Amino acid sequence: MTALLEVSDLVKTFGTGEAETRVLRGLSLTLDVGEMAALLGPSGSGKSTLLTILGTLMKPTSGRHAMLGQDLVAANDRALTEFRNLHIGFVFQFHNLLPDFTALENVVFPTAVRMGRETPVARARGRELLTRMGLEARFDFPSANLSGGQKQRVAVARALMNRPELVLADEPTGNLDRASAMQVMDLIAEINRDEGTTFLISTHDEKIAGLCRRQIVVGDGVVTG
Amino acid sequence: MLYALKIATRYLTASKAQTALLVLGVAVGVFIFIFMSALIGGLAEFILSRTVGDISHVTITAEDRDPAILISPDGMILAVTERGRARTATLAEAATFVPLIETVPGVIAVSPQITGAGFLTRGAQVAQVSVTGLEPGRESAILNLDGYMTQGSARLGAGLIVLGETLADDLSLRLGQTLRLQSSSGVSAVLTLSGIYSTGNGMIDASSTYVSLSTARTLFGLPQGVTRIEIKLADLNAADATALRIRALTGLDAVPWTDGAEQLMEALNAQAQTGYFLKSFALITIVIGVASALLLSTYRRRPEIGIMRAIGAGRGFVIFVFVTQGALIGLMGGLTGAALGYLALLPFPSRDAFEVGTLPMDITQGSYGLAITLTVIGAILASILPARAAARVDPVTAIGQ
Numbered sequence: 081m082t083a084l085l086e087v088s089d090l091v092k093t094f095g096t097g098e099a100e101t102r103v104l105r106g107l108s109l110t111l112d113v114g115e116m117a118a119l120l121g122p123s124g125s126g127k128s129t130l131l132t133i134l135g136t137l138m139k140p141t142s143g144r145h146a147m148l149g150q151d152l153v154a155a156n157d158r159a160l161t162e163f164r165n166l167h168i169g170f171v172f173q174f175h176n177l178l179p180d181f182t183a184l185e186n187v188v189f190p191t192a193v194r195m196g197r198e199t200p201v202a203r204a205r206g207r208e209l210l211t212r213m214g215l216e217a218r219f220d221f222p223s224a225n226l227s228g229g230q231k232q233r234v235a236v237a238r239a240l241m242n243r244p245e246l247v248l249a250d251e252p253t254g255n256l257d258r259a260s261a262m263q264v265m266d267l268i269a270e271i272n273r274d275e276g277t278t279f280l281i282s283t284h285d286e287k288i289a290g291l292c293r294r295q296i297v298v299g300d301g302v303v304t305g
Numbered sequence: 306m307l308y309a310l311k312i313a314t315r316y317l318t319a320s321k322a323q324t325a326l327l328v329l330g331v332a333v334g335v336f337i338f339i340f341m342s343a344l345i346g347g348l349a350e351f352i353l354s355r356t357v358g359d360i361s362h363v364t365i366t367a368e369d370r371d372p373a374i375l376i377s378p379d380g381m382i383l384a385v386t387e388r389g390r391a392r393t394a395t396l397a398e399a400a401t402f403v404p405l406i407e408t409v410p411g412v413i414a415v416s417p418q419i420t421g422a423g424f425l426t427r428g429a430q431v432a433q434v435s436v437t438g439l440e441p442g443r444e445s446a447i448l449n450l451d452g453y454m455t456q457g458s459a460r461l462g463a464g465l466i467v468l469g470e471t472l473a474d475d476l477s478l479r480l481g482q483t484l485r486l487q488s489s490s491g492v493s494a495v496l497t498l499s500g501i502y503s504t505g506n507g508m509i510d511a512s513s514t515y516v517s518l519s520t521a522r523t524l525f526g527l528p529q530g531v532t533r534i535e536i537k538l539a540d541l542n543a544a545d546a547t548a549l550r551i552r553a554l555t556g557l558d559a560v561p562w563t564d565g566a567e568q569l570m571e572a573l574n575a576q577a578q579t580g581y582f583l584k585s586f587a588l589i590t591i592v593i594g595v596a597s598a599l600l601l602s603t604y605r606r607r608p609e610i611g612i613m614r615a616i617g618a619g620r621g622f623v624i625f626v627f628v629t630q631g632a633l634i635g636l637m638g639g640l641t642g643a644a645l646g647y648l649a650l651l652p653f654p655s656r657d658a659f660e661v662g663t664l665p666m667d668i669t670q671g672s673y674g675l676a677i678t679l680t681v682i683g684a685i686l687a688s689i690l691p692a693r694a695a696a697r698v699d700p701v702t703a704i705g706q
Contacts, residue, residue: 132701135615137615137700137701138701157620158619158620161614161617161618161619161620162617162619164615164616164617165616165617166617169616170615170616172704176608176611176612176704177612178609178612178613179609180315180316180319181315189613189616190616190617192308193308193613193616193617193618193622194617195308196306196307196308196309197307197308197311198308198311238616242617
């Protein structure tokens with residue numbers, strides 16, 4: 081397997097002096113292309129911090145972080161923004177859609193913001209993804225009026241819009257009922273299988289974790305299993 | 306950045322009531338700006354028309370010759386001719402220059418005149434007066450005599466005289482009566498009162514008399530030439546430049562009305578400065594209003610900004626979205642305020658028909674384009690601070706909110 085992402089000796093501290101908290105304590109991890117991994121661990125173990133760093137939204141205090149052969153620790157904000165847009169998709173626990181936009185506009189956003197406009201090709205891709213998510217009747221529906229499950233499926237579609245190599249999902253089913261959660265996980269598994277997109281899913285739910293081929297357990301700031 | 310424009314527009318239309326209030330606030334500021342521009346401009350126009358509207362805008366006056374000096378062969382000054390009381394200097398080539406001056410751009414009337422002093426006698430009553438000889442047909446070229454006539458006609462001919470109402474009352478004169486006018490040169494003429502005017506200016510109404518140019522020639526012993534050429538301009542603010550042009554064209558000493566009108570100019574400048582202050586305050590209000598509204602919007606939309614940043618929107622894109630919102634608010638407010646200002650100024654009389662007792666609003670001096678441009682620029686500047694604040698939003702913190 082080819083390594084998509086590598087982090088080693090990752091340290092992240094917050095605060096200074098007596099208030100200093102070390103959340104990651106030399107964590108090392110490798111994700112291969114096409115993996116579907118669950119990130120497990122108790123609250124405060126450093127899962128969210130790790131996802132945030134892997135998503136290039138935060139830099140580690142020290143350690144190495146590389147993806148697709150690029151050193152992301154040394155990159156500046158502009159380069160990281162571009163990298164994130166092209167290579168990483170996000171699915172958040174609370175979907176985090178843009179409420180004043182329709183479902184299709186939300187999905188198309190990552191491409192439109194890069195191109196400077198909503199191209200017909202991008203809109204076609206957006207419709208295709210929403211159709212795949214079972215939301216073909218909701219293209220022009222205001223995202224604020226969608227149900228929780230529908231919003232999360234729109235969020236998955238948005239994460240896939242630019243065909244990223246890696247999708248980071250932070251408790252993607254944590255706010256959904258069991259049926260909706262399984263529906264979202266089935267979609268993720270299908271995309272992983274069909275398109276080879278790598279997924280790293282942070283979850284507390286053992287059943288959700290069981291749907292992933294690999295489980296990574298984080299405890300006290302390091303990978304424990 | 307069409308996409309940033311789309312997002313900015315969507316944000317504005319998403320909160321219609323808030324946007325409408327904001328645009329209305331900006332429009333009120335622009336309305337005040339335009340109203341003040343029209344008022345200050347109109348007031349200046351009104352004051353100028355009342356003070357210098359009836360006077361010559363550029364005047365060419367004959368210069369007295371230097372007194373003759375008798376010098377002895379050894380260089381001693383033996384005698385100096387005393388400057389006479391009577392005006393002797395003339396613009397001998399006036400007839401040549403008048404058509405030339407009339408061709409100067411901006412000149413709307415030229416009035417060659419002979420001016421001097423005299424005594425008006427009616428029975429035992431005597432009044433000291435100024436005498437102005439005007440060319441028939443040009444009586445109202447400078448002072449609108451026709452417009453001020455209360456009795457008779459302003460038309461001047463041989464043996465006729467026109468004078469002010471106060472003077473006529475002082476001498477108990479009625480139309481058609483004869484009176485004697487003795488010039489400072491000592492020449493007398495018996496003239497018939499053909500018209501009485503009232504300008505509202507006490508000095509003119511009490512002491513100015515008008516006769517025909519030929520009568521003035523006889524009175525002042527000037528068989529040819531004139532003593533003064535008065536010129537009226539379409540734009541009295543162009544007097545300085547036009548005077549220079551006439552000077553270059555004729556070689557005569559053309560003097561604009563602004564020479565010797567420093568106090569009036571200072572007063573008008575002070576008034577204009579007041580206007581600038583008031584308009585600046587209106588603009589500052591707009592800037593503060595837009596900045597505070599957009600800052601609130603930035604705070605309210607922090608999570609969305611965080612999401613946008615997380616999924617690939619750069620800081621520049623976020624700044625552009627918020628600056629575009631500011632520009633759109635400025636443009637909409639500017640256009641609305643300008644339209645409201647124009648509509649509010651419509652009922653006021655035009656600048657040519659200002660009436661005493663009403664606000665002298667000049668609809669043509671509303672500075673509409675300037676108001677809209679400055680408002681858009683002000684709104685853009687006002688949005689930079691909120692836009693920068695938005696661009697600095699930390700996606701991790703914002704998404705967690």
